[in-house]
Amino acid sequence: MRSRLRLLFLGLAMAVMAGLHGGTPGHAQDSAGEGYAHPEWFAEADWLRQNLAADDVAIVALTPAEEFVAGHIPGAAQIDWKALEVVETSDASVANWRADVEATLSELGIERDDTVVVYDGGTFIAARLWWILHQLGHDDVRVLNGGLAAWVAEGGDVEAGESTVEPSAVPYVGEPNAESLVQITEAEAALDRADTVFVDARRFEDEYAVGHIPGAVNVPFMANAEADGPKLWKPAAELRAMYEEAGITPDRPVIAYCATGVRSSVTYFALRQLGYEDVAVFTGSFVEWSSDPARPVTTGEAP
Known part of the structure; x- marks a missing residue:
């Protein structure tokens, strides 16, 4: 099984690098920040590499489970965007949805004072979890600009297998915006x-x-x-x-x-x-x- 996962990761990394079309690793750094009202809402790959081991940094991949298992940023938790939908917005339904989301955030190991970095595999859907945390009043949540591809392009490590993140011991309670x-x-x-x-x-x-x-x-x-x-x-x-x-x-x-x-x-x-x-x-x-x-x-x- 481990050899199969190594092959999957090798294929993923080669595909990512092939998709760069010769672009420099610093390109992601150049496109975010300047001209934006909230550059702090972006995380760049080089910043994440420097802060990967910090106790107060939580990383979440908004990707399908099979994609996550094939290769992900070390220490990341995983959730699929389908778990974050709400399609009925009565007061009761929104309240139930928020309660479910808060329980999910606890399962992902997220605490209120964490810096949360969300990323995807190039779908831009990481912004959904960013919006949810923003809607719940989380102070520091960032989208990894360029997702997993930018991380690999910057020389970031990727590991295979399921997430080893433990649920938070403290229930997540938001302050909805x-x-x-x-x-x-x-x-x-x-x-x-x-x-x-x-x-x-x-x-x-x-x-x-x-x-x-x-x-x-x-x-x-x-x-x-x-x-x-x-x-x-x-x-x-x-x-x-x-x-x-x-x-x-x-x-x-x-x-x-x-x-x-x-x-x-x-x-x-x-x-x-x-x-x-x-x-x-x-x-x-x-x-x-x-x-x-x-x-x-x-x-x-x-x-």
């Missing part, structure tokens, strides 16, 4: 406000065009990523130009949604990094919106 989350009643009310813009983070052809909240602007979540090499966040200037061209400006309240609130967390992270203050995730997203046929749905492109 209500302003970062929109429930269905608030989304319905916002539909009648001309200044509010809904941003749909889903794919265009097979999701947005098939049906979306009326007036929503489509900016797929992976549009925030650079096209080549490790999936680094685009420079702030490029992101700002992309969103403003779509009519998403800092003076307008923004509600981000997708199918189940996972990909729209990427949109939230991007806009907050650009200095947008009035941004929230409609975490029930289109699954909840479309569950009632009385709610309006538009097809095709936005006007």
